[in-house]
Each structure stands twice: as structure tokens, then as C-alpha cells.
Amino acid sequence: MISVAQIFLLSLAVLAMGVAVLWFRQRKIGSMAFLLWLFLWGGLALVVLFPESAVVLAHLLGISKATDLALYLSVILILFLLFRVYVRLEQVDREITQIVRAVALREAGLGLPETGHGGEKDQPGRQPHE
Amino acid sequence: MKLAVVIPAYNEEFAIGQVIQQVMAVDLPGVEKEIIVVNDGSRDKTGDIARSKGALVVRHLLNRGVGGALGTGIEAALRSGADVVVTCDADGQHSPDDIGRVIEPIRSGRADAVVGSRMIDPGGMPWTRRVANHLANLATWIILGVSTTDSQSGLRAFSRSAAKRIRITTNKYEVCSEISGEVKRLHLRSIDIPIKTIYTEYSLSKGQGFRVGLKTLFRLILSKLVKQS
Numbered sequence: 346m347i348s349v350a351q352i353f354l355l356s357l358a359v360l361a362m363g364v365a366v367l368w369f370r371q372r373k374i375g376s377m378a379f380l381l382w383l384f385l386w387g388g389l390a391l392v393v394l395f396p397e398s399a400v401v402l403a404h405l406l407g408i409s410k411a412t413d414l415a416l417y418l419s420v421i422l423i424l425f426l427l428f429r430v431y432v433r434l435e436q437v438d439r440e441i442t443q444i445v446r447a448v449a450l451r452e453a454g455l456g457l458p459e460t461g462h463g464g465e466k467d468q469p470g471r472q473p474h475e
Numbered sequence: 476m477k478l479a480v481v482i483p484a485y486n487e488e489f490a491i492g493q494v495i496q497q498v499m500a501v502d503l504p505g506v507e508k509e510i511i512v513v514n515d516g517s518r519d520k521t522g523d524i525a526r527s528k529g530a531l532v533v534r535h536l537l538n539r540g541v542g543g544a545l546g547t548g549i550e551a552a553l554r555s556g557a558d559v560v561v562t563c564d565a566d567g568q569h570s571p572d573d574i575g576r577v578i579e580p581i582r583s584g585r586a587d588a589v590v591g592s593r594m595i596d597p598g599g600m601p602w603t604r605r606v607a608n609h610l611a612n613l614a615t616w617i618i619l620g621v622s623t624t625d626s627q628s629g630l631r632a633f634s635r636s637a638a639k640r641i642r643i644t645t646n647k648y649e650v651c652s653e654i655s656g657e658v659k660r661l662h663l664r665s666i667d668i669p670i671k672t673i674y675t676e677y678s679l680s681k682g683q684g685f686r687v688g689l690k691t692l693f694r695l696i697l698s699k700l701v702k703q704s
Contacts, residue, residue: 435694435701442543442646445535449513449547453533455554 351393358390385422476559477507478578479552482530483544484512484565488519490677495528497571498563503578511551512565513544521565531555541629542650546643553638560638564629568678573670577632580666587637587663590623590655591630595669601679607688611652614692618699619656624667627651627683637663648683649695 362383369379392399392411399411408414450456480498484491495510510530514522516538526532533551535544545562552560559578563569573591580586594612597605608627615626628651633641641657643650658665683691 431697432701435697438646439644439701441537442539442546445537445539445543446547446550449533449535450551450554453531453551455533455551457554 354393355390358386358393361386476505476582477509477557478503478559478561479555479557480508480510480561480563480574481545481548481552482510482512482525482563482565483515483541483548484517484521484525485515485538485541485544486517486519486521487565487681488517488521488524490567491521491565492524492528494563494565494567494571495525495530497567498574499529501571501574503575506578509552509555509557511548511555513548513551515539515541515544540647540650542643542645542647542653545650545654549633549638549641549643553635557638558635559632560635561632562629564678564681566678566681567675568673568681569630570671570673573630573668574632576670577630577668580668581632581634585664586666587634588641588658588665589632590625590628590665590667591632591670592623592625592628592667593670593672594625595667597672599674600672601674604674604679607683607685611688611691614695615652615655618695619652619659621652621655621659623655626655628670630670637661645694645698647694648687648691649698652695653698 365374365379365382365386368374369376374382396411399414403409403411403414406414408417447456482491482494482498487494491512495512498510499508501508512522512525512530512532514525514532514534516535522532522534531551533547535547539547548562549560559581561574561578563574569591577589577591580589593600594605594608597608600608608625612623612626616622627648631654637658640661640663641654643653643657645653657663
């Protein structure tokens with residue numbers, strides 16, 4: 346017999362997977378994120394349908410309670426996501442530096458001409474110091 | 476021969492003027508000197524003072540950290556036609572006379588990159604700094620596989636071709652280790668030369684303390700994991 350909670354969680358999982366498929370098709374998320382998302386919600390759906398499977402899995406991993414397993418998994422997931430945000434932030438930081446650098450060099454009269462190929466052979470005209 | 480001395484500076488109005496004057500006063504026969512100060516988003520008069528002392532000032536609109544500033548300064552040096560590039564701290568901890576010593580192996584063709592090492596003869600260095608620098612060298616060795624006597628030195632020299640090939644991607648203090656890593660990756664001939672360090676209350680307050688050092692370590696590890704764009 347399926348309970349109300351089970352129906353609710355199942356529809357949530359189906360909805361989330363549907364959204365993931367949609368985003369993946371629209372190329373809003375990469376294939377890695379897509380698979381991870383599918384795997385997570387698929388796993389949740391499985392556990393909701395067959396609650397016993399969580400207990401079996403927990404015991405296999407040497408964890409006594411299924412809720413403990415869920416707790417550990419969510420902490421690992423959150424740490425992973427946090428790390429990804431950190432890496433992304435670092436990338437953005439480096440991109441900002443590239444912009445700031447380009448502006449600084451141009452302002453100092455050391456910018457490359459718009460048509461240049463980025464080589465230093467172009468020897469851009471230096472402006473005299475202000 | 477054209478020498479560019481790159482000085483990254485962030486809120487250094489108390490020291491920058493004197494540093495520029497000292498560097499200008501160094502007598503290097505046959506060398507045309509240009510001082511390039513990267514004003515790294517300072518909120519004080521660093522830029523104005525540097526300009527009034529005759530340095531070429533390249534201004535970062537936002538503070539990017541010493542790594543970002545070094546990258547900009549080296550690029551500016553290359554674009555203004557430098558044959559040799561020297562990087563130098565803005566806090567006055569280096570003795571300007573050492574500039575001649577670090578560029579000598581490059582002028583004579585013995586090396587592509589030179590590290591002015593404060594650790595070969597660390598007399599006068601507070602013991603906390605000595606320990607910190609040893610730890611930094613150890614971390615650089617573990618993470619990047621580069622063995623150096625002073626991984627955190629701010630006084631370095633590069634030949635033009637070396638400076639062109641070295642890619643600086645990091646923004647903050649981890650740049651010091653990154654440069655050491657680049658020297659190894661590109662198989663550049665590198666020499667460590669002993670230099671003096673002038674520790675004043677001011678230069679000590681400007682360096683990396685324990686907390687910043689830990690942050691640098693974390694960022695160095697992180698930089699190994701970030702895709703190069």
C-alpha cells in the first residue's frame with residue numbers, strides 16, 4: 346500500500362528528473378550534472394518505493410540505520426557542491442583579472458590595436474607618461 | 476639592454492616613493508631601466524606618488540592581489556620592449572643593490588630565471604618567518620614538485636623569452652609558488668642567488684602572516700584543481 350508521503354515524494358522525484366531532462370536538452374546543465382541529478386533523484390525514488398532497500402544498502406556499508414546513511418550521503422553531497430562553487434568562484438576571479446589587466450594595459454598606452462593578433466611584434470605606440 | 480623593474484603595489488604610499496628612488500639610483504652600466512608600478516586598486520596615493528617619481532604606472536581598477544598585479548606588470552614590461560624583467564616588492568624589504576646581482580646570470584646567459592633567495596643567508600630574519608618560509612618551501616615541493624630555497628621570494632628576474640612563456644593565472648600570494656612551478660614545467664634554467672632582506676616593522680606588517688599563509692596554501696592546492704582557462 347502506497348502512502349501519501351510516498352506519492353508526494355515520488356511525484357517530486359519524477360518532476361525533478363523531468364526538469365533535469367529539459368535543462369539538459371536546453372544545454373543549461375552539462376552531462377555530468379545531468380547524470381548526477383538523475384542518479385540522485387532516481388535513487389530517492391527507489392528508496393521511496395522500496396524502503397527496505399535503504400536498510401539493506403546501509404547494512405552493506407556497515408551503517409546500522411538507513412537514516413544515518415541518508416545523513417552521510419547528504420553531507421558528502423553538500424561538501425561536493427560547495428567545492429564546485431569554490432572552483433567556479435576561482436575561475437570567475439581569474440576572468441575578472443583578465444578584464445582588469447586588459448583595461449590597465451590599454452589605459453597605460455600598452456594596449457594592443459583592435460586589429461592586432463595579440464603578438465608583441467605589433468609594438469603598440471606608447472603614450473607619453475601623463 | 477632594457478631592464479623593466481615590475482613593482483606590484485597595493486596601498487603602499489608610505490614605502491613606494493623611496494623604493495622607486497632607490498631602484499632608480501642603482502647604477503647598472505649599459506642598462507636602460509624602466510620602473511613599472513602596478514597600482515593594484517590602491518585606495519591611497521600609491522599611484523600618484525609612483526608617477527611623480529617617474530615610474531610608469533599601470534592601474535588596476537579593482538584590487539586583484541599580488542599575482543594578478545605581477546601578471547599585468549610582466550605583460551606591460553614585455554609590451555614596452557624589456558629584455559630582462561625583474562619583479563620587486565613594494566614594501567622596501569629588498570635591497571636595491573641586489574637587482575644587479577639577480578640580473579647578472581641572465582645577462583651573461585647562464586640562466587633564464589633567477590630567484591633572489593632570502594633563505595640562503597637568512598641572517599636577521601625573525602625565526603617565525605624562517606620557519607614559515609621553510610614550511611612554504613616544503614608545501615611547494617609537495618604540491619608542485621619544485622624544490623627551491625625560497626618559494627615565496629618577491630625578487631626574481633626573468634629573461635624576455637622566459638617571461639613570455641611563463642603563464643600566471645593565480646591572483647594572490649600563491650603566485651610565488653606558481654612561478655616556481657612554471658619554471659619547472661618549461662624546463663627553464665633557474666638559479667637561486669642569496670639576497671639581503673630588510674625587515675622593518677613596516678615590511679613585516681605587509682608580508683604573509685600565519686593566517687594569510689594558510690590561505691595561500693589552500694589557494695595553491697585549489698589552483699591545481701581549477702581548469703586553466
